[in-house]
Amino acid sequence: MTTHPSRVQDDELALLLTQSAAGDHRAFARLYDLTSARVYGLVLRVINDRGHAEEVVQECYLKFWQHADRYDRSRGGVVNWMLTIAHRRSVDRIRSEEVHRRRGTEYANANAAVPPAPVEESVERRDERITLRRCLGRLTDLQRNSIEMSYFGGMTYPEVAAQTSTPLPTIKSRIRDGLRSLRDCVKTGERS
Amino acid sequence: MNRDWLADHVELYAIDSLPADEHDEMQTQLAQLAPATRAAYEEQIADVQNLMHDYARRYTSEAPELLRARILADFDSGIRQSRPEPTGRRRLAAVVSIAAAAIAIAIGAGAIIGRTTAPDPPPATTAQGDAAAAVFSAPDAVLSTETLSDARGTLNIVSSRLLNRAVATVRGAAAPLPDDSTLQLWMVDDRKSPVSAGLLDASAAGPLVVDGLDGTQAFAVTLEPRGGSSSPTLPLLGQVKI
Numbered sequence: 133m134t135t136h137p138s139r140v141q142d143d144e145l146a147l148l149l150t151q152s153a154a155g156d157h158r159a160f161a162r163l164y165d166l167t168s169a170r171v172y173g174l175v176l177r178v179i180n181d182r183g184h185a186e187e188v189v190q191e192c193y194l195k196f197w198q199h200a201d202r203y204d205r206s207r208g209g210v211v212n213w214m215l216t217i218a219h220r221r222s223v224d225r226i227r228s229e230e231v232h233r234r235r236g237t238e239y240a241n242a243n244a245a246v247p248p249a250p251v252e253e254s255v256e257r258r259d260e261r262i263t264l265r266r267c268l269g270r271l272t273d274l275q276r277n278s279i280e281m282s283y284f285g286g287m288t289y290p291e292v293a294a295q296t297s298t299p300l301p302t303i304k305s306r307i308r309d310g311l312r313s314l315r316d317c318v319k320t321g322e323r324s
Numbered sequence: 325m326n327r328d329w330l331a332d333h334v335e336l337y338a339i340d341s342l343p344a345d346e347h348d349e350m351q352t353q354l355a356q357l358a359p360a361t362r363a364a365y366e367e368q369i370a371d372v373q374n375l376m377h378d379y380a381r382r383y384t385s386e387a388p389e390l391l392r393a394r395i396l397a398d399f400d401s402g403i404r405q406s407r408p409e410p411t412g413r414r415r416l417a418a419v420v421s422i423a424a425a426a427i428a429i430a431i432g433a434g435a436i437i438g439r440t441t442a443p444d445p446p447p448a449t450t451a452q453g454d455a456a457a458a459v460f461s462a463p464d465a466v467l468s469t470e471t472l473s474d475a476r477g478t479l480n481i482v483s484s485r486l487l488n489r490a491v492a493t494v495r496g497a498a499a500p501l502p503d504d505s506t507l508q509l510w511m512v513d514d515r516k517s518p519v520s521a522g523l524l525d526a527s528a529a530g531p532l533v534v535d536g537l538d539g540t541q542a543f544a545v546t547l548e549p550r551g552g553s554s555s556p557t558l559p560l561l562g563q564v565k566i
Contacts, residue, residue, distance in 0.1 A: 155403040161396055168395075172387035174380045186391050193395045194402065207370040215377045223340045264378050282341040283376050284383075289341045304336065311335040311372050318375060 141166070145210035146203070153200035160197060167211055168193075171218045178222040178286045188225050192218045223286040267317035275310030278303055326353070334365055338372035389480075390467060455533045456491045459484050470564035472545055475499040476507065481543050483566040490566065492543065493531040494524045501547075508552045509534070512542040512563065523552050541565060 145166060151159035171192060176185040196214055203213050268276060281292045293303040330353050336342050337350045354362055459465060462484035470479045477497035483490035492509055501507065506525055509532060510518035521534045521543065534543075544563040546556040 152399070155406075157396070157400060157403075160399050164392060164395060168387045168392065169384045170377075170381070172391070173383040173385035174377075176385055177380065177383040182388075186388065186394075189387065189391060190395055190398060194398055197399060198402070207366065208374050212370070212374045212377050215380065216373050219373075219376075220340055227344075261378070261381070264375070268379070279339070282336075283339045284380070287341075288343045289336055290343060292341075304332070307339070307341060308332065308335045311339065311375075315368075315371055315375060 142209045146205060149196070149200045149203060149210055152197040163196075164193065167214055170211055171214055174215055175218050175222045177284050178219065179226055184225060185222075188221050189218070192221055195221075219283075226286045227288070263318055263321035267314050267321060270317055271310050271314065275306050275313075278306040279310050279314075282307060329353075330365070334368055335372055338369040339376055389469060455489065456531055459487055459489050459491045459533070462487050466566065468543075468564045468566050470562045472497075472562040473559075474547075474561060476501075476545070476547070476561050479543070479545055479562055479564055481564055481566055483537060485537065488535070488537045490534045490537055490540075490543070491531045492521070492524065492534060494545070504550050505547055506550050506552060507561070508546050508548040508556070510544045510546065510556050511537070511540040512544050513539045514541060515539065518544060518556050520552060520554070523548075537566075 145163065148159045148163040148166070152163055168189070172185065172189050175188050175192070176182065179185045179188060192214070195217060203210065207213070271279075278292055278296070281287050281295065282289060285292075287295065289303050289307060290300060292298075292307070293300045296303070298306075330350070333342060333346065333350060337347065340347075342350060354365060357365065459482055464486045465482050465484050468481045468483070471477075472479055472494065475498035477494045480493050480495070481490050494507060506523050509521040509524050511521045511534065512518050522532045524532055524545065542563050542565045544556065545561045546553075546558070547561060548557055
């Protein structure tokens with residue numbers, strides 16, 4: 133595990149998810165209020181279009197309470213589960229024909245322009261961020277850019293290869309090696 | 325089964341970087357693994373995903389209020405469809421559309437028209453509630469919002485030119501109002517001085533319904549002595565165009 137959301141909040145989220153699935157309006161509203169900025173932020177970053185992003189977030193929340201039974205706590209917190217679904221739906225959306233056409237070739241540049249938002253965070257969370265930032269700093273620019281283009285730009289690795297005029301095997305190993313060293317570095321950082 | 329292929333692509337799979345055919349191939353291969361091996365891969369996938377979620381934290385962004393309303397309305401209608409219709413539903417709750425409920429929830433006026441799926445009967449309907457519900461349901465209903473200064477909350481106005489009427493709420497105030505003060509709403513028109521639209525009393529049961537919009541172009545909020553004033557005391561806490 134690379135993230136440790138505060139245990140208390142994670143317990144609360146798991147409970148809210150269960151209550152939501154049982155039809156509790158207030159629990160669902162609270163679940164939404166606690167998680168929507170993360171979900172919306174990621175979806176908007178990937179899709180880079182407010183209208184489409186809102187539609188995807190709306191679909192996601194429907195899925196969250198309808199498929200609450202698929203949440204497996206051993207694989208991470210509720211927010212992680214939600215973001216995995218949200219990311220997948222976002223890339224499905226932008227790879228669909230309609231949006232793909234609209235994105236055109238300007239996509240990568242436009243997408244890079246979405247500014248990061250300031251975030252309030254706990255001390256514990258800040259320590260994790262410092263570890264992540266330090267580990268990101270150890271990647272090569274090429275590795276980091278390839279990972280960002282794929283994850284935040286929603287591109288498949290062949291699309292990243294085409295966009296950067298780089299051979300496929302090179303892009304594959306850039307992303308793979310980058311993610312591996314990131315994971316190793318964060319794990320080491322957590323142990324130290 | 326190709327263990328090398330699996331090991332080589334698992335990180336790409338974790339960040340949704342594989343094209344559709346390879347993504348499907350990965351899922352097929354994972355499903356065929358022995359449980360212990362599969363669990364190890366799944367842990368690896370979850371690790372990478374959770375790492376990226378932390379990375380994505382920098383893009384955290386407040387979602388629009390209306391999206392919240394739509395999602396909560398979706399939830400209500402989804403839950404309702406999955407359950408038998410409760411009997412004895414109050415007339416108003418039955419006629420208020422999902423869209424209207426969405427707007428009502430968005431501006432914090434849900435209580436007055438009753439949450440359509442609330443297990444308890446909604447509060448007794450009033451003329452004010454009927455009027456508010458009509459505005460929410462109007463085909464040309466528009467929501468305008470403005471954050472008030474001095475942490476006095478957010479002003480939400482739903483207006484309908486067709487009905488010549490608006491509904492106002494202030495919610496989310498971080499600073500309590502002094503006992504001897506009140507928030508007052510003003511209708512602003514280019515041609516004449518602002519006209520009081522009423523008091524936005526925190527203790528009021530519901531939203532403020534404003535009749536006779538006519539040439540009103542904006543609403544403004546001021547802090548006034550209890551009971552309100554005949555003309556606004558500056559500075560304005562906020563103003564929203566409609």
